[in-house]
Amino acid sequence: MLKKTRASRVAAVAMLAAVVLSGCNDTKTVKKDQSSNGPGGYQCEDVKGGCGTKSDIHLPPKVSCAAAMLPAIPEFKQQDATSDPITHMEEGDQYRISAAGYSRTGYFLPVSSQGCSYSVELTATLSRGLDTSEGLGWGYGLGACNSWTGEGPQGFSLQYAFINDGGTINPNNSLNDYPDVNDLHASAGTINSNGDTHVWRITFKGRNVTINEDAGPVGTFNALRDAKSPYEYARSLPDDCNNKGVFLRVFNADVTFSNIKVEMLAT
Structure with missing residues (x-):
């Protein structure tokens, strides 16, 4: 049988x-x-x-992931409906935004990695918070596997921020799922909040993003959705990184991004 x-x-x-x-x-x-x-x-x-x-009859082409520098062309983005005063200026490799309030604005950096791992390196200078009154926060966000919907970004973000807490200025760093979900129960890693200028490296590989600050490790985090994660931000992330990029958000602050480099990594 x-x-x-x-x-x-x-x-x-x-x-x-x-x-x-x-x-x-x-x-x-x-x-x-x-x-x-x-x-x-x-x-x-x-x-x-x-x-x-x-x-x-043919087989689908294999993706070749060879190390290569990719174009770095940041695009200014701003949600359609906002009354917040926002200005931006591009000069040479300097990309500066002064964004009052908390509407979604920043620079979107397309990454044509074709399914390969990639890294983005940049220098960020937080010149000042625009409204540092009691209870208010300010800073910028570093993304990975982000998309822009027309009203705002979607995807992973690590927020480098400060807050006026009872007259004392404290770091207020957090992990986020764009557009605006702050999940303070998840550790944002080891971030140095001293000084105005920091060099960041954002590396996407597999399903994770690794952040380095001033050549030191911050942490490795979910870049794509993890339905079993105890953290809200991880459960709300996108399912893939196809045709996505890096969004650099600025909120209630004056920030300049410079020396931006995008690299496809060999795998």
């Missing part, structure tokens, strides 16, 4: 191969054969009514 079952399976596979290789005569057959092949398998193309000849 077992031999007969195995023989039937072999015959079925041979029949399917014959259909794929010898031809597909109508649209329904083409679609069925394509779905049977499964993801990453051979694809059957309809070529002028004849389908599935040997020359029509």
Whole structure:
């Protein structure tokens, strides 16, 4: 009985191969054969009514992840509806934003990594908070695997920030899921909040993002969604990093980004 079952399976596979290789005569057959092949398998193309000849069958191209520098062209973004006073200025490799209030604005950096790992290095100077009254915060966010919807960014962000707490200025760093979910139960890593200027390196690899500050490690965090995470930000992240980039948000602050470099990493 077992031999007969195995023989039937072999015959079925041979029949399917014959259909794929010898031809597909109508649209329904083409679609069925394509779905049977499964993801990453051979694809059957309809070529002028004849389908599935040997020359029509091909494998999906492999992604080559060789180390290479990519263009770094930040794009200024601002949500459509806002009454907050916001100005920006680009000069040479200097990208400066003065953004009052907390509407979503900043620079979006497209990263054409084609599915490969990448890193972004930049210098950020927080010149001042614009309104440092009691209870208010200010600073900027560093993203990874971000997209822009027209009203704001989506995806991972590590927030480098300060807050006036009872007249004392304290660091207020946090992990976020853009647009504005602050999850203070999750550790934002080891961040040096002293000084106005810091050099950051954002590295996306696998499903994670690693942040370095001034050549020292801050931490490694979820860049893509983890449905089982105890943290709200991680459960709300995007499922993939395709056609996404890095968003640098500025809120209630005057910030300049400079020396921006984007690198595709070899894997």
